[in-house]
Amino acid sequence: MAEKPTLLIVDDEKTTREGLRAALEERYDVYVADDAKSASELLESDHFDVLLTDFRLPGEDGLKLIARAKSLSKPPICILMTAYGSEELAVDAMKRGADDYIVKGRLQIDELEMRIARALRGQRLETENVALRQQLDTQFGMENIVGNSPAMKEVFEIVQQVAPTRTTVLLTGESGTGKEIFARAIHQLSPRARQPFVAVHCAALAPTLLESELFGHEKGAFTGAHERRIGRFEQAQGGTLFLDEIGEIDGAIQVKLLRFLGERSFERVGSNKTLTADVRLVAATNKNLEELVKTGVFREDLFFRLRVVEIVLPPLRERRSDIPLLAQRFLREFAEENRKNVNEFTADALEMLMNYSWPGNVRELRTAIEHALVLCRGERISARDLPPSVRAGNAPAAAPGRPAGRDLTVKEAEKQLIERALKETNGNRTLAAEKIGMSRRTFHRKLHVYHLEEL
Ligand SMILES: Nc1ncnc2c1ncn2[C@@H]1O[C@H](COP(=O)(O)OP(=O)(O)OP(=O)(O)O)[C@@H](O)[C@H]1O
Ligand SMILES: [Mg+2]
Numbered sequence: 001m002a003e004k005p006t007l008l009i010v011d012d013e014k015t016t017r018e019g020l021r022a023a024l025e026e027r028y029d030v031y032v033a034d035d036a037k038s039a040s041e042l043l044e045s046d047h048f049d050v051l052l053t054d055f056r057l058p059g060e061d062g063l064k065l066i067a068r069a070k071s072l073s074k075p076p077i078c079i080l081m082t083a084y085g086s087e088e089l090a091v092d093a094m095k096r097g098a099d100d101y102i103v104k105g106r107l108q109i110d111e112l113e114m115r116i117a118r119a120l121r122g123q124r125l126e127t128e129n130v131a132l133r134q135q136l137d138t139q140f141g142m143e144n145i146v147g148n149s150p151a152m153k154e155v156f157e158i159v160q161q162v163a164p165t166r167t168t169v170l171l172t173g174e175s176g177t178g179k180e181i182f183a184r185a186i187h188q189l190s191p192r193a194r195q196p197f198v199a200v201h202c203a204a205l206a207p208t209l210l211e212s213e214l215f216g217h218e219k220g221a222f223t224g225a226h227e228r229r230i231g232r233f234e235q236a237q238g239g240t241l242f243l244d245e246i247g248e249i250d251g252a253i254q255v256k257l258l259r260f261l262g263e264r265s266f267e268r269v270g271s272n273k274t275l276t277a278d279v280r281l282v283a284a285t286n287k288n289l290e291e292l293v294k295t296g297v298f299r300e301d302l303f304f305r306l307r308v309v310e311i312v313l314p315p316l317r318e319r320r321s322d323i324p325l326l327a328q329r330f331l332r333e334f335a336e337e338n339r340k341n342v343n344e345f346t347a348d349a350l351e352m353l354m355n356y357s358w359p360g361n362v363r364e365l366r367t368a369i370e371h372a373l374v375l376c377r378g379e380r381i382s383a384r385d386l387p388p389s390v391r392a393g394n395a396p397a398a399a400p401g402r403p404a405g406r407d408l409t410v411k412e413a414e415k416q417l418i419e420r421a422l423k424e425t426n427g428n429r430t431l432a433a434e435k436i437g438m439s440r441r442t443f444h445r446k447l448h449v450y451h452l453e454e455l
Contacts, residue, residue: 005050006028006029006031006047006048006050007024007049007051007052007116008030008033008051008053009053010051011054011057012056012058013054017034024113035060036053039053039065044072049077050076050078050119051069051078052079052081055081055083063080063089063092063096063098066080066093067096077099077116077120078098078099079115080100080101081101081102082102082104090103142188142189146325146326147319147325149319149320151314151318152314152322158309159185160189162186162309162311163187163190164189164191166280167280168281168282168306169186170306171313172311173286174286174313175360175361177314177316178313178361179244179286180244180284183240183242183282190240195238195240196236196238196239196240197236198235198236198240198241199242200243202243202249203245207250207253210249211253211269212231212269213231215231215233215266215269216229216231216233216268217229218271220270221269222269222270231268233260233266233275233279234275236279237278237279238279240282241281242282242283242284243283244284245285245287246283246289247285251299257302258301258302261302261306262305264276283306289306289307315361316365317357320354323354324353326365327365327369330365330369331344331373334373335373338437338438339442340373341379342379342437343379345380346380346382346383349380349381352383352386352390353386353390356394357393367387368386371386373385374414374417375414375417414446418432418446418447422452429443429444
């Protein structure tokens with residue numbers, strides 16, 4: 001049988017103390033104290049599951065004792081006993097951390113036991129919930145990230161290590177290697193996961209706009225500043241700020257960032273009031289920052305501050321063993337989205353995927369699979385479904401007479417596919433939809449989108 005829960009009874013009246021002890025000791029391992037001081041000593045020397053204390057005690061009162069107990073690293077369930085007629089006090093007790101209260105004059109042992117049991121059950125559920133949530137968060141953090149190559153395994157490991165800290169992380173790698181998806185994972189796996197994740201694409205804005213985007217501005221700070229604006233740093237309070245394409249920021253903003261990293265403080269544009277924010281920075285770049293430092297475009301001191309931990313995401317061509325996994329993952333995703341029953345690649349198709357150089361890395365692979373799925377008419381993705389760029393990349397060097405193969409966009413390809421199906425079924429929409437493996441509803445929507453209703 002499981003051990004009995006431990007219970008500490010604090011009351012200065014001996015009869016109450018001993019009465020309660022006698023009533024409860026069958027189910028609980030009961031200890032007693034006659035004032036807050038000796039109760040505190042007991043609480044500090046040992047863990048108790050439940051604290052049952054009178055409000056009125058010699059010296060410190062029961063509320064203070066509860067506050068003290070709740071500040072322990074593993075606090076007990078706290079139940080306050082009050083005299084009849086002091087309900088207000090009871091409400092106050094609950095606010096200060098008591099889990100329940102009972103009115104002494106009316107005390108029924110049955111009810112007291114029931115309340116203790118209920119509080120203990122509630123606590124157990126809460127503990128289980130916290131564990132479950134943590135587990136879910138961990139899974140969520142990386143569940144959508146695929147990779148089995150040694151290089152990626154190493155990345156996963158570093159991410160797991162740095163995520164729980166507040167350390168600034170710099171993610172580097174070519175375009176499409178997964179910098180953003182990892183930035184999000186770092187946030188998800190950190191204790192900040194429930195706070196905001198705010199992403200700023202630094203290259204997308206002119207320097208002056210970027211400055212107010214990041215730090216905010218006061219009304220009238222510059223022409224067009226009609227309203228006060230809260231910046232991204234303030235929005236990210238308690239959470240993570242992701243600065244994408246950090247290599248693009250200009251000197252003035254570099255200085256401000258440097259200051260933030262040193263002092264955690266900044267000012268809104270047009271204000272001299274210093275603000276602080278508890279924000280973790282994650283930055284990314286596909287530029288070689290070291291080069292930018294050498295040419296004087298990027299401040300060296302800022303570079304070092306950002307690169308406390310650098311995670312290098314290798315290009316896809318240097319971790320080809322990840323290609324089948326990624327391709328399979330994207331295929332499943334798009335097949336579900338498009339409700340097509342395609343879940344495999346032919347050997348030829350897979351070989352082409354493996355041989356291609358993927359200059360656009362994972363992002364390019366993802367688009368290629370989407371393209372192939374839309375075109376695919378069988379149950380497996382075959383070589384001819386792949387985008388021309390991938391096929392051309394696999395062709396024996398400059399095959400003579402071969403058309404250059406303009407890379408169709410997914411939409412163009414889809415439109416052509418629908419046109420072809422309609423032609424082949426003499427305009428029978430039901431058959432055409434079936435042929436492509438689309439639901440009738442989707443098919444009709446697409447006819448509308450591509451202006452093919454006349455066909
Ligand atoms: N390991 C991976 N597993 C699953 N999906 C991935 C992986 N890496 C990248 N992706 C996907 O590939 C696409 C590109 O990734 P992401 O946007 O993170 O790249 P990036 O490095 O930020 O690119 P850019 O430099 O162009 O901004 C996204 O759709 C992302 O979800
Ligand atoms: Mg990106």
